[in-house]
Amino acid sequence: MPDLDDVSAAAGTVPATGGVGIVTPRDFVHDQPFTFQSGQSLPGFTLRYETYGRLNETRDNVIVICHALSGDHHCAGRHSPDDRKPGWWDNLIGPGRAVDTDKFFVVCANCLGGCVGSTGPSSLNPATGRPYGISFPFVTIRDMVRSQKLLLDHLGVAALHAVIGGSMGGMQVLQWGIEYPGFVRRLLAMATTSREGAQAIAFNEVGRQAIMQDPAWNHGDYPKDGGPRTGLAIARMMAHITYVSDASMDRKFGRRKKADANRDAYTFDVQFEVESYLRHQGQSFINRFDANSYLYITRALDQFDLAQAYGSLEAAFAPVQAETLVVGFTSDWLFPPEQNRTIALALLRCGKRATYAELETDLGHDSFLLESEDLYTLVRSFLERPTAVEVDFNI
């Protein structure tokens, strides 16, 4: 177990105005066999992670951030002063921010099966010297959580002040509460679901087909900088539509034409700003994401159904000890408010401490990532108010 200073230095946090400053990701190498829920196993794995803030003496001021499908471990700060953008949840996390790194030690890891440093299908299989491709074990949300627990054990964390995540991150939050009840004081799940529904599976399937039907996919066997870039871009373009809302797209783009577009209205080239924006989303995604990871992670989403896995939602939540806050967003049509409310209601039916908050927004599913004083207030007060939850320091 690394000592406190080592842990706090892990992310190389440098104080900076308005944020956690310059951060350096680190790798946690687990060199023991890891068996996935599917029964498949790996001789070990790596999780790339970042931390912000300092672990306290009792090693329990820890907040775990779980990322969504296309996210990664880099949720706050910058890797270099030249970075154009900070981590994906930088608006929420930092000194004095809603997730206050002056008080909490924040940990975020790229998920198992991912492609931004953690072991996934694009990692080299030591047995063959080639990327795993689709010989990589199938990954579930539970596998992601179990691997994160090993990282926290490695960091010497005694208990979690909270686990926070939106979308797929919210699924992990719920799984954390079920899997390690004595370890977690607070669960904060946003824009998520306890059960991937038919429409969400359908969109995932179209994305997977776009990838797998691309000849460059080649049954998952492609070079690092090649692969089904066309299929992955199309999957991302489509998925992106589901992350926003009709109203927000209309406000942001409406029917505006590209200023530099061919003035001829009759073309299949980019004509509307929204087309240009989507193509950009697709193109930038293929430079940072692995197509096989996209297959694995969307399949993990599809598989997620707590009621099915445990018999009922009440049975799933029976072990939960943490206090839970679920946040739904009115314009989220990927994981609509009802699906979020359902989680809190099931927890309440089990006699758990749970609250549901619904934020009025027209920004769609991605609302949880966007600036919102209302969200910051909710998060801050949930994290900072006392909770009666006792954690078991011996776990």
Added chain:
Amino acid sequence: MPDLDDVSAAAGTVPATGGVGIVTPRDFVHDQPFTFQSGQSLPGFTLRYETYGRLNETRDNVIVICHALSGDHHCAGRHSPDDRKPGWWDNLIGPGRAVDTDKFFVVCANCLGGCVGSTGPSSLNPATGRPYGISFPFVTIRDMVRSQKLLLDHLGVAALHAVIGGSMGGMQVLQWGIEYPGFVRRLLAMATTSREGAQAIAFNEVGRQAIMQDPAWNHGDYPKDGGPRTGLAIARMMAHITYVSDASMDRKFGRRKKADANRDAYTFDVQFEVESYLRHQGQSFINRFDANSYLYITRALDQFDLAQAYGSLEAAFAPVQAETLVVGFTSDWLFPPEQNRTIALALLRCGKRATYAELETDLGHDSFLLESEDLYTLVRSFLERPTAVEVDFNI
């Protein structure tokens, strides 16, 4: 101009229990130059069409049906007794049905730019002996309507009792009322919009990219039975999701697994019924639709914006003489109720006779195609009640 008997025999209507019976499509060949809105032109064109019922003596008991993106002229009856399914709006059209073919002479044509008999990008260019491909002129909703008017002139139609359509068909309905105000008594537009919004354009663009990025597209130059079948299937799978609703998919499929699927939950093969259903939608579509037509028709949808085309919605509707009924469906998220209500409100602001009806349904955009006694009642009463609209028989 063909005589009455010729016209009524056109579709070879054979009475049959519960429908219009066996019908035979016919081709209208317009052998004069036709100039598109884009300024491009063709030396002539063909529209494939069907008719049901008999034209009356005054040649004004005519109802034009306008089809949606993936529809065609075959909206009622069967082409052969062995046909597994009747035309796409057979539930609405027939003797004694809401669109009563005992009273009305119903005409439906495959749209210009289509691929089911009418001239479109898959038609042979007489100048080259090869399919037009993307050298075909760009088509607009107005072009579709203008070409239909030429067909009706050919049939000797004096006035229209009504024009009816949903989705893209509804756009044509509105355009009919604007373009030929003295010719049309009633407009019935369902599940439509006066303006394709950013989200709808975005989905169209993803579909087009799936097609155009498929190497088999080859800049639109592909053999009749080849082409970008993979891309077209993906476009259709995605579009199909937008035609239904989260609730209807959950009811129809939920998370049920395919009975004959590999029982292994860990696979990228079909696992959920909804995946199998979508793949089937994609596969059956590529056997009946041309990828270039898909590009052209989605572009026609994108271009549709009456307010932009005429300066304002009120200016667009200024010439309208017909009485209008607009029907929105609560669960339609492609062209939501508000977009339908907007049409009726703009007509009312112009002092036109317009009504908006909203039907409660959880079946999504495709609700207009599905069995609904409420819809039948609305349609029947709108078509059969007297209207004060005078039509100009000299047009």
